Amino acid sequence: MSCSQTGSSTRVKPKVKPYKRPNRWSVILHNDDVTTMEFVVMLLKEVFGKSTEDAMTIMLKVHEEGRGVAGIYSKDLAETKMMKSREMARAEGYPLKITIEENE
Template identity: 40%
Template sequence: MALEPVPDVAQTLEEVAGSVKMFMSGGDKRDDDGHGTGIGVVTKTKPKTQKPSLWRVILLNDDYTPMEFVVYVLQKFFNMDEQGALQVMLHVHQKGVGNCGVFPYEVAESKVAQVIDYARENQHPLQCTMEKE
């Protein structure tokens, strides 16, 4: 049985060290023939996230929708307590418009649609809109 020669450990370590240096120096190194060595640097970028733009939901006054209905809508769709809903309703009644809250676009859009649909189901002309904050 013949013994296989042991590889030169010093030479193997030199090759590994050269590969590490090439990797650490960054870049795809080329050998004498112009072929790539397959060694390069990978950089990771973290995507930047933006906060969503905010939209104000506004209730508009009319001469036909009962005040009690407006208070109920504010409690049901904007989670206001009775006192807060009364204050907003009175502001709408006296000033013509009132702020129901500030939300991301999709939430504001959904709340506007819910209020208008619910008012129509109950035969009230209550209007609700939204504007960019």
């Protein structure tokens, strides 16, 4: 018994959405009159893995301009670093304000 096929055999390519990079989020440190510069430098080194030089640069930006970017991460990681930073600041009695902002 023979088997015959009718019609054409065309392949249909599945529609693939182009890769979209996940949005990135900035962790922002805000200046206040209580939190010490030394604490901010320590926080930037311990939580954000900054070198002493980079931590000093960011700390001075926060001090002089009122805010500075500690780092840019995925949303989950930015939230985690923000919460860890807040916990450390509160444990030391500092009112340091830390927020995250979505990058465009």
